[in-house]
Amino acid sequence: MAGLAEVAPGVYVHRHPVLDVNATLIVGEDRALLVDTLSGPAQGAALAEEVRRVTPAPLALVNTHHHFDHCFGNAAFGEAGGAIWAHRDAVAQLRDHGPRWQHTWYEQWLPTEPELAEDLGRAVIAVPNRVVHRAATLDVGGRRVELRHLGRGHTEGDLVVLVADAGVVLAGDLVEQGAPPDFGDSYPLEWPETVAALLNLISTDAVVVPGHGAPVDRGFVEHQHGQLSELDWLIRYGHRDRATEQAVAARSPFGPDASLVAVRRGFAELTGGV
Numbered sequence: 001m002a003g004l005a006e007v008a009p010g011v012y013v014h015r016h017p018v019l020d021v022n023a024t025l026i027v028g029e030d031r032a033l034l035v036d037t038l039s040g041p042a043q044g045a046a047l048a049e050e051v052r053r054v055t056p057a058p059l060a061l062v063n064t065h066h067h068f069d070h071c072f073g074n075a076a077f078g079e080a081g082g083a084i085w086a087h088r089d090a091v092a093q094l095r096d097h098g099p100r101w102q103h104t105w106y107e108q109w110l111p112t113e114p115e116l117a118e119d120l121g122r123a124v125i126a127v128p129n130r131v132v133h134r135a136a137t138l139d140v141g142g143r144r145v146e147l148r149h150l151g152r153g154h155t156e157g158d159l160v161v162l163v164a165d166a167g168v169v170l171a172g173d174l175v176e177q178g179a180p181p182d183f184g185d186s187y188p189l190e191w192p193e194t195v196a197a198l199l200n201l202i203s204t205d206a207v208v209v210p211g212h213g214a215p216v217d218r219g220f221v222e223h224q225h226g227q228l229s230e231l232d233w234l235i236r237y238g239h240r241d242r243a244t245e246q247a248v249a250a251r252s253p254f255g256p257d258a259s260l261v262a263v264r265r266g267f268a269e270l271t272g273g274v
């Protein structure tokens with residue numbers, strides 16, 4: 001475990017070596033907020049121990065979206081019995097399709113990351129109990145923390161978290177450092193607009209914590225926005241010109257392997273299939 005590192009006053013990031021995924025702790029006067037909870041009961045329990053070394057304060061949770069590596073550790077914080085915030089569509093995915101997702105992800109990861117697969121496979125899915133539609137403002141022990149849904153992108157239900165007093169923005173998987181963005185459940189034709197809305201909330205000196213990888217700055221997000229826009233237009237022109245999915249993906253700034261599913265989903269949307 002990498003430990004919780006303070007990236008701004010009272011804001012700590014745990015960067016987990018498996019999947020390079022981030023969980024972020026925001027500590028207020030007498031309350032704390034944990035954004036994302038890792039992949040399962042084992043990872044969640046280890047994270048809970050780390051959190052308790054930093055603060056004994058009552059804890060609320062946020063899940064930036066429904067993917068297992070951001071929410072399957074929720075139940076490890078059950079003793080807190082507190083609020084778990086998420087976007088409406090992330091809540092619906094976990095409530096209505098959680099076990100099906102869990103099975104799919106278990107099968108997907110078993111060959112390459114068996115320990116991870118076992119952990120996520122054992123998770124009891126704690127469905128978020130506080131629903132965000134567009135925005136919510138939380139008082140975390142005297143600190144104002146904003147939850148925002150800016151549109152569809154990495155999934156249909158991504159939340160970003162703003163800690164204005166610390167100049168920190170938690171972008172979830174709308175921004176990814178160290179690896180290409182993940183397009184498996186994405187809306188590649190809407191993602192650039194969502195990141196443009198996010199850029200409006202990022203000051204020049206802000207610390208941006210991506211869903212995966214090292215903290216970045218506004219310039220990094222601008223660059224990734226440019227790449228997402230480029231892919232968006234490649235998909236639109238490729239569809240118009242009846243190019244193959246492979247030919248379009250081959251020209252993507254994120255490389256052909258990461259981009260094929262993006263092109264597939266973009267084509268489906270342009271054909272009316274999404």
Ligand SMILES: [Zn+2]
Pocket residue numbers: 065067154173182211
């Ligand atoms: Zn994700």
